[in-house]
Each structure stands twice: as C-alpha cells, then as structure tokens.
Amino acid sequence: MTYFQCDYASGAHPKIIKNLVATNEVNTLGYGNDRYCKSAAQKIKKACDTPNANVHFLVGGTQTNSTVIYSILRPHQGVISADSGHIAVHETGAIEAKGHKVLTLPSVDGKITAKQISDCFDMHKNDPVRFHTVQPGMVYISFPTETGTLYTKKELEELSQICKDLNLPLFVDGARLGYGLMSKECDITLQDLAKLCDIFYIGGTKCGALFGEAVVITNDTLKKDFKYIMKQCGALLAKGRMLGVQFDTLFTDNLYFEICKSAVDYAVRIKKAFEEKGVNALANSQTNQQFFALSDEYLEILSKKYLFEVYGKTKDNLNYIRVCTSWASKKEDVDELIKDIKSL
Amino acid sequence: MTYFQCDYASGAHPKIIKNLVATNEVNTLGYGNDRYCKSAAQKIKKACDTPNANVHFLVGGTQTNSTVIYSILRPHQGVISADSGHIAVHETGAIEAKGHKVLTLPSVDGKITAKQISDCFDMHKNDPVRFHTVQPGMVYISFPTETGTLYTKKELEELSQICKDLNLPLFVDGARLGYGLMSKECDITLQDLAKLCDIFYIGGTKCGALFGEAVVITNDTLKKDFKYIMKQCGALLAKGRMLGVQFDTLFTDNLYFEICKSAVDYAVRIKKAFEEKGVNALANSQTNQQFFALSDEYLEILSKKYLFEVYGKTKDNLNYIRVCTSWASKKEDVDELIKDIKSL
C-alpha cells in the first residue's frame, strides 16, 4: 500500500536520523539550553533575516497554536481566524480550553482579507455595548491554508498593514510552511513572511522532522516570558536537543526547502492527472495537499494500491478525498499513481 | 423620556419592594440557607410540577448561563446553540472563558431544530478522527429566543426527544421566560417546559425582580455539587435571602405571570401599529421585544419622546431598533406611543 494519506506517515529525513544517531550519546542540558537548539535558532534567524527574533522549539501544531495564542491574548480577547482555520475546527477546542473564543470570518479558498479584519474590528469598536462581546485581540492565518492555498505577497502585505494599524498581532501557522514557500505560485520568501507578521512557526512535523515546530517571535512585545508559558502548556521538551538537532539539520544547506519542493511538484502533477480525467479538484490548492471529488468506482480501484484520506461524501455523493504528498514521497510512486489515474 | 429601550430599566415590582422592606431587618443565615429561599424553591417546584427538582437562585443571566454550562460539560465538550444564541454573541466569551466552545448552528427565527442537532451529532460521531473536534455535550436554547420568537410545543418535544436519544442535556435560557409563556401564541406551559428539558431558569431580572434567575434542575445527574460551582463562579449571593424574597413574591398568587402578560400585549399592539404604518418588523417576535427597520425621519420624531435601543443600520440604511416593553410598562405610555406612531 502506498501512502498518499497525509504528510506525517513516515519518520524523518535520513539526514536528521543520521544526526540524531550521531549525537545520541552526547550529554546536554535540558529544556532547550543546549548547543543544538542554539545553533538551530541561529540558523533560523539567519534564514529569516531576523537577527533579533526569539526562536523556541515546540513539539506539535495544536500545542504550538494554543500556546502562542494563550501567550498573547488578554482574558476578554479572541483570535480572528478563517472559519476553515485549523484552530477553529481541528484542535478539539484547544483555544477555548485556554479561555478564548475563535472569532471566525467566512473564508474564500481558506483565506481571509484585510478588509474583513478591518470590518470585524470596526463592527466591534462601533458597538455601543462592545464590552458585551469578545474583543478582537490578534489575527491567525495559516500559510499554506488548510486547503493548500497561498496568500499572495500583496494579500499578506495588506493583512500585515491592517494588523499594524489596528494593533492586532498577526500570527502565521506554518505547519506546512515549506510546502507553501516552495510552491511555484508562491511569490513570497521566508524573509518576507518574517517581516510581515509578528510571530509565526516553521513546521517540522510535516516537513522532514520526526516532530517539532519552530516558533519565531519578531515582535518584541510578544517575547516576554514565553518559556514559562511553554512549560505550563506542557510544550517544553525535557530533551530539547532533539528539536535542536532536527531544526539544525533542516536549516543546514537549505535542506528544509529542498525536501519540500519535490512534494509540491508531485502534488501538482497528480492534480493535473486527475483533472485530465475529469475529476474535480475541490480546492484551489497550490501545495502538497490536493482535494478531489472521486467516484466510488475510481476510489475503489485506486484504493487497492493507494491510501488516501477519505473525509466523507460531497453533496453530489462523490467521495471527498485528500491526496497528500510529502518530502518522503517517492518519484516512482507518484509516477505509478499518475499512470493508474490515466488508466481509470 | 419614556423608556422602551429594554426590560431592565426600572426597579422591581412594588410587591417585591414591599416584601424586601418588610423583611429587611430579619436576620437569616447566608448563602441561600434561609426560609425565603426555601419557600420560593417550594413554590417554584409546585408551579413547575417538579417535586424532585433542585432550585438555585443566581444573580444574572450571563452568570447563570456560564455557571450552568460549566457545571455540565466535560473538558472536551461544547454546547450546541443557535448562532444567534445569547451565549454565542453577547456574553464576552463567558463560555469560552470557562473552557468550552459554543457549537453554533444556523438559526431561523432564532431557533434550531431537532434535525439540526441530530445532524450535528452524527457528523461528529461519524468523523473517523472525531477526537480532533469538539464533542457536542449539551444543547442550549432560549425561550423566548433573542429575537422574541417561541418554540412551539411540537418543536420543543422534538428537541427534547432528540436530546434524550443522544444523551445531551437540554438547557433552556429563560431570561425572559414570563414573556414567552404569556404570549398568546405560546402553546406550552411552565410544566411542559420543566418536563421537556433537563435544566432551565426562570428569569427574574427582566420579569419583575431587581435581579435574580431561578435555576431549576430536573435531571438528577446534573444536581450534584451545583452549589460549589455557583460559589466558585461568584454566583452565590451572601445575602441569598434577597433572591428568596423576590422569587417567593413572584411565585405567590401567580404574580410572575400576571405582570408579564400585559407587556406582551403591549408589544404586540405596538408591532401592529408600526406595521400598519408600513414599518417592517425585523423578526417574527411574539413576545415583549420587537425589532423594526425605522427611517431616520421616523426615528428622529419618536426619539423626542421615547427611548429605543438602536443597534445600527440595516443594509437598506434604515435604523435597526428594538422596542421593548416590560412588566413595568404603563398602558398610558403605550397608548401614547401608538397614537404617535399613527401620526407619523
């Protein structure tokens, strides 16, 4: 069975494994106070061109989202998000569990606009009894989004500007950041992203690591005491060096980006193959996750060899599936899938 | 200036004031362990025909909603509500602040249906990775709703049945319960309501009292240790007898219902007057709150003598206003308003 079901189905990139093995017997201090974390943080700051940023390493995406948001908001504030945002739908209420409402805005292609944020803020501000409603306190977006789409540089600049104007920290969930930045349709760089938001993270779990997300805090006002909150949230790994070694490897010789690139190329090829076969893509994805409406017949045939994520039925009674490539996807497997799609 | 702005603009019904004055110098134990609370609870249980219910007296609506919901849900559960529900929009995130997501369903006339609850439950249950999403743990409805509408007996029976089937406690926010039950279009009784839900409250703040909401718990499994949670939530009044005296008065000689009845009649008359004048009602309200789209001209004229709640503009650029009567509204004021509407 070949997995195109998700991007966290295999272990880590061989170079990471190699370095974990090589450093396994080294003794270090715990909780991120080790040379590997320091080195990784340096390399990340350099790659982001943010020499004054703080870099912290956490374990997983839900943990990172909830820890970051919890560290920023005051009790009466909520976080603005697309209604399709991961924090709004797929984290078992982790944000609410820490006391905050997710203020959802209707999304198009998984994205929200500067205008929507501005309107949401104004509606609240102009409400004469606004203290009866949750105050917008920050903005969360995903890059790429949950449906694989990308904000353009212009869109991101507009979001960034309105957030600055309204004093709302902008937080970018980069769980699949590598796949976003490596998309041919992406017109921003890591440095652009770092400049345009206040805090973001570079996803490792889905982009070559065993696990790990690197939070980059560029806005000085958000830096204070972050490590306390990590610890309280159970997000401070005792053997932090595991995270250091992994990100140090990923940010050596551009590995993080190299390994994400092929996955996006593969995904786009698969999309093209399905579309040529008359299968509709269900999202305008430009990255490694592709969504399709597949007939029972097609699904049955392909499922003999391939594993996809099946979410349920569309209203046309087709199967709503995700085909997901990753840094670990092999060219020969992709070629074969495409051949099999053509033969449907 | 005559107030039609809200139903909490004046003090309490004279009989309540009389009894508060009469008992003012009596000494009692605190925290609800007094004869007045006991007597009021007895009368309420009798009125509800629920001899085994537990009755608790809290101070206000947001406090009651958040305390009740917090007492029922486990950490990973959320409360199903109409998207127009008070807990979803006007409580500054009080439910989220206590850790729970409000799972909103699109409402028609402020109401949700048994089918919607069933679908929401099934969608969650059938999700293969359902532990990534908030589990529906209870259902919240308002009676009357935030737009003044009422569930019919049939609708309520269906809601009740589905909630029983799915093991979801049904909680009814009765902040304006008196106005609901006294509507000519209401086909349920207090006893029906008590039988059809697991926990509900009888609103005092808006229905004749200075303040106070009487929570009635009929489902045995929800009774345990409720008073602890009240105390933790700052919802246990030291001089609980204030609540006891007020509800004891309201549930003597049917006072609660008598005084709510006129308010609803007045509101319906005002609605008729506006409609005859070609002013659109913005909700299908059958109770004491009526919502209209009023031109600037009309609003300006009427605002010289009357205070309404003005929420903002409709998309037709009319003024979205609420006209609200209460137990304290006077017939002569209503007559005059109607006369003035006719003269517009």
Added chain:
Amino acid sequence: MTYFQCDYASGAHPKIIKNLVATNEVNTLGYGNDRYCKSAAQKIKKACDTPNANVHFLVGGTQTNSTVIYSILRPHQGVISADSGHIAVHETGAIEAKGHKVLTLPSVDGKITAKQISDCFDMHKNDPVRFHTVQPGMVYISFPTETGTLYTKKELEELSQICKDLNLPLFVDGARLGYGLMSKECDITLQDLAKLCDIFYIGGTKCGALFGEAVVITNDTLKKDFKYIMKQCGALLAKGRMLGVQFDTLFTDNLYFEICKSAVDYAVRIKKAFEEKGVNALANSQTNQQFFALSDEYLEILSKKYLFEVYGKTKDNLNYIRVCTSWASKKEDVDELIKDIKSL
C-alpha cells in the same frame, strides 16, 4: 435568637432601603451607565482623594476577587497571598478556576510582610530554572484580614514600596473595609489606602448594603477594558443602578463609616467581656469579627439566646467560634450578651 453569627445576616441600612424605594420607578440605562453609578463613583473618588481613579461596582466578594485578579495576571503568573487569605481558602478555587495559582506565604495574625514578598520574589528570580515555577505577578492582602487584624500604616507603606519596587500590583480586599478603617487601632485613612495600593475594593455586602463591592482602580495600567472582563465573569449587573443607589447612599454624609464604627466598638466590648471571663481570644482582632475558644458549657448556655458561627474544635477540644457584629447590631443586644457573658 440574636444573630452574632456573621455580618451579612440582615438586609440593608434603612437609608439605602429608602433610596431604593424612592428610585424604584425611575428608568435608567443598564450595566452601570446610570446617574446613580456616576454619582456614587464621584463620591467615592472624592472620599479616596483619587480624582483619576476608575470605579466599578460588582455584586459580591468572591466575584470581585476573582475578576480583579483575572484581569491583572498573565497566564504564567500567580498571586501572592497570606495562607489565611480568603482567596486561598474560602472561594472554592475561584482563582485557580480562572487559571492562576495562589502563592501562599505563612501569615502571622493574618498578615504578610514586605520582607516575605521580597524573599518570595527573589527566590523565584534567582531560580536558574524559574520558568518551571509560577511567576509572582501581584500581591493580594485583606484589610482587615480574615482574622480581624489590621496592617499598620508602616506595614502598609512597606508593602506598597516593595510592590512598586518589584512591579507587582498590590490589590487590597476590602470586603470589611469599613470595620477596618473605623477601628480605634487603625492608623490609616481611606485616602492612605487608596494611595498605597494599585487597586482595592470597598465592601458593601458586609457594611450596610444589600450587596455590592466598589472596585477602585488607581493604577492606570490596570484600567483598560475592565468592564469587558466584568461582563465575561458574570459580574456586570443589568440593573447596575441598584449598586449605584446603594453606594451613593453609603458615601453621602459619611454613612459608610458611621455605621461601621459602632460594630467595631461592640465587638471590642464583647472581646473584653469574654477575656475577663477567662475565655481566650483566638486572634488578635481589632475589628468586628472576634474569635474565641469556648467551652461546651459556655457555648451551650449562650446558644440558647445567641447564634455564633461554630467552626469546629480547637486542639484543646474547645469550640472555635466567631462572634461577629455588624452595622446592624443593636446596642441593647450587645449589652445583653455582655451581661450574659459576665453571668457565665
């Protein structure tokens, strides 16, 4: 039965009742936006000599403590308190329920010292892995304390200074403030208190009102958006005017202080009578609450006419009781109690 059991056993001072009755039919806006709240706030600011303070009216003590502390702390911070502090023992974990640890310090006579705070702060600061422990974020004291004692002006100045030095907001729980300030042994004024802390409240529930606590915020950085947090905490009364009328009355013609004074005098007389009889006072109280170790025999005799709070047994197997006077205690009742004590 004569009540000396607590200071919330009766209704409100007759002048408050009179004004509530007189204003009962007046219509006002809700949620504290009424003339009475405005007037009361003005009078309180004048009495405190803090023209720039913000004044908010809440309903009860636990509610006030938890709302204030929640509004100040960041997620990883805790509140320093005497181990005997109300928030540490008698609020069913209300502070923890809002996410914060109470950092208790051993108390003498219910009090903590500047030195203790300094040491606690330093111990945390000097801990190389301090992010594994809760960061002290503010200081809570009660005035008078839970055992009826008082901080001297010198002690309070020292607390104030260390809190300023360490940037820890100082919050004073004044649930029984009137009884404290009116004690003969009290060497501070309301103005002193207002100057020496960052936020405090003037207790109404136990000092003449039906209910109500007036929060005074003098530190500008603590003022922002307090009303949102009140609403979220269920602490924003719809008919806020009830609180306004009560505090307006209490702060007219010095009523608040006048009515507390006699209660303290009575309590001190009772203490003297018990001590002359060889009954040990269990706390060094200078205010309206007095604590004694009473034999079964004495308790049995006195309990025929008087109600005390009985907490349990001391280790000498005596009855640990509280005798509590209030603004409502009558001279003749106190005289009779003293006579009966003498006759034991």
Added chain:
Amino acid sequence: MTYFQCDYASGAHPKIIKNLVATNEVNTLGYGNDRYCKSAAQKIKKACDTPNANVHFLVGGTQTNSTVIYSILRPHQGVISADSGHIAVHETGAIEAKGHKVLTLPSVDGKITAKQISDCFDMHKNDPVRFHTVQPGMVYISFPTETGTLYTKKELEELSQICKDLNLPLFVDGARLGYGLMSKECDITLQDLAKLCDIFYIGGTKCGALFGEAVVITNDTLKKDFKYIMKQCGALLAKGRMLGVQFDTLFTDNLYFEICKSAVDYAVRIKKAFEEKGVNALANSQTNQQFFALSDEYLEILSKKYLFEVYGKTKDNLNYIRVCTSWASKKEDVDELIKDIKSL
C-alpha cells in the same frame, strides 16, 4: 565533563535508536493508530497484568500530569498532593491553568499517608459550608517521589484502600518508575502498582527513551474520551509511532527494567561514598536521584570533572546539590567519581 546533573541529558537507549532507524521509512497512520503503538500497548498491559487497561502515549511529564488530572476532575474539585509533589511546585501552575487547585499536604520524605488523605477528606466533608472550599477529587502521588523515596507496599495498599473508600481516583506519577521498581528497597512490582491505583504512567523520558510517557488507565470510569482531551491539550503526537516504537522496545525482553537497575545501584554507591566522607544526604532516597549538602570546597573540586545540579544553599550555607544517575550512566564514570569522592 561527566554529567550527573539529571536523567535526561543524553539521547535514547541504543536499541530504541536502532528500532527508530529501522522503522523510519515505514508508513503508518498518525495519532497513535499504528501497529507500534498497538504492540507497545499490548506488551505494557501484559507486563502490568491488566488486560483491560487503556494505554495512551504522551510526550512529557508535565503534559501528562496536567492532561490526566484535567480529564478526571469536575470544576470544583482539586487534586490532593504532597506539598513536594511535582505538580505542586515544578510545573509552572499547569494544574491551576486548567482550572484546578492542588490541595497540598505536608509530606515526610516526599510522601503522604492514608491517614492524611482521610483527615483532609473528613475536614472538607464535615465543614458545614464546605461548598466554599475546593472539594478533594483525586489523589496524586509520585513513585518514586521527587526526593527519590519510595512508598512501601503497605503504604501503597493503605493509600489505595482509603482512595477506594472515599471514591477518590489514585493517580501515580511514574516519571521515574523504572528507577523506583528496580530499587533494592522496593517491595512492590509493576503489577502491584497497576492493581493499587486507578491510573498511572510509566516514564520513558527519564528511563531510556528520547521522550514519552505511557499512561495506563485501569479504572473503567476514567477511560472515556481520553484521546479527545489529549488532543485538546496538545498531547497527541502526529507521528505517534515514535512513541509506539520506543515503548515497544522498552517492553521487549524486560529492557525498561534492566536499564534502570544499574542506575539505582550506581546512585546508592555514590551515596555511600559521600556519606563515608561525612557528607550528609539531604533525602532518604533509595533511587537514582541523590541529594547532598556539599561544602564549597568539595563542590569546587568535583565540579572540575563532574556536572551536578546545584539548587542553592542550605541553611548551613552548604551547597544543596543533586547527583543523578540514569540508564545511560557508565560504570567507569561512576567508579571514577567514587574514587574522586574518596580522595576529597
């Protein structure tokens, strides 16, 4: 520099590394639904002789403690713990951040007794206003404790019995469980432990793994929906197989216990050497953590070659240090340290 500073200074046991490498390219489902987790759970259930237990794999200790406790308690309940318990002092208020008070009892040798629990429970139960205080809802103990001591079988049976009698779930923090069970002075087995408590965890982070704690739930009433709460708490690893592979390795051929045994032996030898030199042990530890009061002179000499954890000064102005061995400690390093101690 030789590390005796903590038990999480190096990577994982070579067999774990070997298996992680061997399985690195295998594709599996995420979130614990993989063959390795299933196999590891089976082996753990067998080792515990609890065929009906539920086993879940989490990442770290603080995360595990807070997730477990949060999953068990109702809002008004707290967790009973020794005042020296990890949850009470070293988790940055993680328990409080999830809404619950830690009810600390004074400990002797890091332990609490059945009698203390019973007294604490009774004191609460017999309080006439008990709803003003936090209700004891469960009991937390560490095995071994934070100071390296062990409950005897008799002590544990008594704790277990009182917890059953009082209906308080007993939760055992086994972050260093291997070192406890392998102590020569330990008179209980893993099976005993599993039988005597309701939920416990087998620590991996400090006992041979890169990271990971295996929660074993034996009490049926605590099993429901645990995975939802893990997800919400950010404690559900996407590549759960990492945890599965590690615990599968640890519970193959008794590895977990084998590798912990030597560490305890080493620690006891070091303790003996220090004591023979007249250095006082600061705790009655029987496991891999040993605590000493070391003079500046001794510390300076030994610090040239060895790293210890230095906590600060004792009241005798000696250095309060921890010497910590682990599964990774080497015999030759221990021999050398002992030789150097003798030469002091």
